[in-house]
Amino acid sequence: MDTNTYSAPEAALLHDSRTRQAFGTVRNSITVYGALGGAALLAVVAVAVDGHLVNTFMWVRAVLLPVVAVLVHRLAGSAARGSRRAFERLSALTLIMPIAIVGVDLIPGVCPRWYAAMQVVCMLPVVRAAFAVRGSALRAAFPKAR
DSSP states (O other): OOOOOOOHHHHHHHTSHHHHHHHHHHHHHHHHHHHHHHHHHHHHHHHHHTTOOOOHHHHHHHHHHHHHHHHHHHHHHHHHTTOHHHHHHHHHHHHHHHHHHHHHHTSTTSSOHHHHHHHHHHHHHHHHHHHHHTSHHHHHHSOOOO
């Protein structure tokens, strides 16, 4: 269990309307990412059922991304309740995930173009979440540790 000690101003910032709205944006973005990830999984299944080639990379990625969405959504919930550790992890993941996922898809021969394009679309909500996490409301609620 994460324990947090906040000064009165920091604790009050967690209940500020701008902070709640920013966390709402993050949660909504991660939910959309999960739905798009689920749609990507269904697309891979449909392509495989239709008899087209679906490699192991595509299967693994298609299954893992919706699972990761659930975990990231839980991190966002913990961060919204005041967990600095969850906030820092959320901040790191929303920055790293789009770069890593799109970067790997750009390696020639790893996956078809349609799949890479679908992964880019899946990452757009994560980019939106990354901007919200780095916005002024959440930076104020979670100031840098001294």
